Amino acid sequence: MNLADMLSYADIGQLSRIATTYRCECNGHSKNELIQSILQAVGRREVFEAQIGSMKLEDLRFMNSLLFDPRDAFSLEELIARVQQSKFGDVQPVPESSAHPTAQAKDAKTKRTGTKRTKAAKNQPIPETGPRETISRFKQYGWLFNGFTGPNRYLFQLPADLKIRFRETLERKFSAQLSYADDDPQAYRDEQQLLGSDVSEMLTFIYQNEVQLTSEGAMYKRGVLQIIDRLGVRELLPARGEWRFGYGRRMKEYPNRMSFIYDYCYFNGWISETGLVLSLTSEGMKRQAELRPEQPDKLYRFWLRLYKNAIPNLRSLVHWIDKLSTRWVSADSLKHALTPFIKPYYYDNAETIFEQRLSGMMLHLGLIRIGEHHELGRVIRMTPLGRAVIAGLNLEDEEAIVLD
Incomplete structure (x- = not known):
């Protein structure tokens, strides 16, 4: 569903919170006015890009993990895990029992003194912390919606049209950091097939x-x-x-x-x-x-499964390389743009993962070419086979592969 559809299903309380986030001036008691004001605010490119530009890196990583996932719904547990994976420091999951230390301290004091908490204190909401706070903030932006149930659980959705806008905005952000070649490299390596x-x-x-x-x-x-x-x-x-x-x-x-x-x-x-x-x-x-020969799309899918434990966001990284390398691009500039989104894996730092586990294996899989340019040094470009494989085209018929 698109944003407009999800807004129509949201209750007026959630609509009011989203409208407050975007500082919409409208009748807060009219659901229709709230929806129209939110759509107008989110629809303005400068507003949307300002929101993206003000996001913390770990929030961008979290959002990036959702953009190329083929599924359209996620459980709360999945989202919490992705928020935690987006923090590249030594961040340990916070147990539910210790999520609110202040509240725990008050409860302990109540038990020791034997006094009763007032009704107002009982009803006072406890602010979200950690991954739940991130998810709550994304809901206030109108980027995540929940409320429909799967098998005995609530699921969250990202509006389909916002998914596209996120991709386009991030693509512009990444492209501004890249150096592209005006001509072909003197030599390049191509391992298709x-x-x-x-x-x-x-x-x-x-x-x-x-x-x-x-x-x-x-x-x-x-x-x-x-x-x-x-x-x-x-x-x-x-x-x-x-x-x-x-x-x-x-x-x-x-x-x-x-x-x-x-x-x-x-x-x-x-x-x-x-x-x-x-x-x-x-x-x-x-x-x-x-x-x-074994079909390239089968090898590609196996590679995603084999490497995803070490590189949880492998799919999104591959899609970004696909989108940003439609022409010859400096490997160093591409690495610089993407390494903030690559989590180190034990003795492999982000640079090593990009060079050996990503671009190195994508070359072996026939997805990219790697060349040497007289000005930019090492350069990368997607192959026609790579674009077809990543797009999910059926390659059972070998004659359907169109090469340069």
Whole structure:
């Protein structure tokens, strides 16, 4: 639903709070006048952008986490979790029992003295704090609405038309920070279709060879190097003692791209680690016999699922790279614009996540090209395949992929 529809379902109390936030001058007892005044205020671009410009960074992160989510409704628990994820410091969730320490202290004093609280004190509202205060503030702006129930719970909605306006406003904000190239780079790297072909190549190698495993279930170095030699992209082995976790079950033992291919085959049930030997399952034998590349959209969806624990807002970051890289853009300026929205993950800081986990893997997935420009240095641009995949187009028919 759009904002106008949600306002029509809101009660006059909520409408009055929203109207007060936007300083609307109207008859506060007329629901129709309240709705029209709010729509006029929110509809003014300068008012809307001023509200966005005055938001704290953690509020922008919270809003950004909702903009590209395909769902249209969220539970209170989900919103609270997203508010907490938007605080990049060591913020611990506040237990419900300790959310209002002042009130708790008063209750304790009442119990000790044995005095009764007055009726007025009982009815006095306790102000919201923490994540609930953020959600309450977004409701006062008319950006979140609640009131309809799912399975035994209240759900919150973000108006569909405001979602679009938020995206457009943030896109202008990000674009103002970017440096775009006027011409093509001297050279660029493009890995479209390579990853899908290498999935088939790994299955063929395992089919043709007896691959021995260590007691921990990893391939020996020789086997890893043999597979790397057959893949379309050469990678270096991980350095000894390097901390590598959070991006797949075999990230510790294998290079980034190869570990992704291995995990993809494993989670699809095509390979089996049994008896210290890596072999194909019956389903893997059928898949290997087809000798066809894996579809890019399937690899992309698996990547989102595999990396989302380490990068909770991965989907929104990918969408921003898609929107901001329709032409060659400086990688450094794009990184500078997006790193405030990337939460560090243990030993990976925001810059490392952008360079290796985002742009590096998007290159391997064929979603972007990376080039070297004589003025801007490293530059990035979306591929036609990348735009189609992120837009959610069905790529089962390979002939439907239009390349430059």
